Amino acid sequence: MSYGTATLTNSAPRADRIGLIAGMKLLLLSLLMMFSSGVLADPTAANQSLSTAKQRFEVVKLDHQIAKLQLQHGNTNAARTSFTMEQIEAAGLTANLARLLNDNKDTFDRGLYRDGTSQQRAINFTAIARQHCQVLETQLVILTMQPTSQIDLILAEMSMTQLTQDLRNIEQAMADAQR
Secondary structure (H helix, E strand, O other), X not given: XXXXXXXXXXXXXXXXXXXXXXXXXXXXXXXXXXXXXXXXXXXXXXXXXXXXXHHHHHHHHHHHHHHHHHHHOOOHHHHHHHHHHHHHHHHHHHHHHHHHXXXXXXXXXXXXXXXXXXXXXXXHHHHHHHHHHHHHHHHHHHHHHOOOOHHHHHHHHHHHHHHHHHHHHHHHHHHHHOO
């Protein structure tokens, strides 16, 4: 009988240790779950795509300024070349915005946001910016053929102003989605 009691006594501390370990695991898991909700989502691809689009847009604006200066100095052929370069960069910007749109949709689909409404706004603003960039591309094709067309120059500048606001809206919505 004493043999059975010794076995029972030895197994009791082991059961306590198993229970203690299980309790500690549960506590750690609870703490992890509690603090993980405070961690920001990391939509790295979308942020990189936005950065690339903004850089490309700066090149578009620079090409536009060069073309305008060339027109002011009466160098129509050089302006035509600059508008062509600007149109090529604008086509690249449209592609960058398409990638950003896909990245923002992926961020939304994977739940990598804190505010779903803001993430949806980022998607919508990106789609609008892509459309505005396509309009700019069309205007630049016309300026490539008719570099002295004042109306098309004004329309292109209006599109660029709109794109500047679009990129601000996208950036703000993406930031809001992570707050």
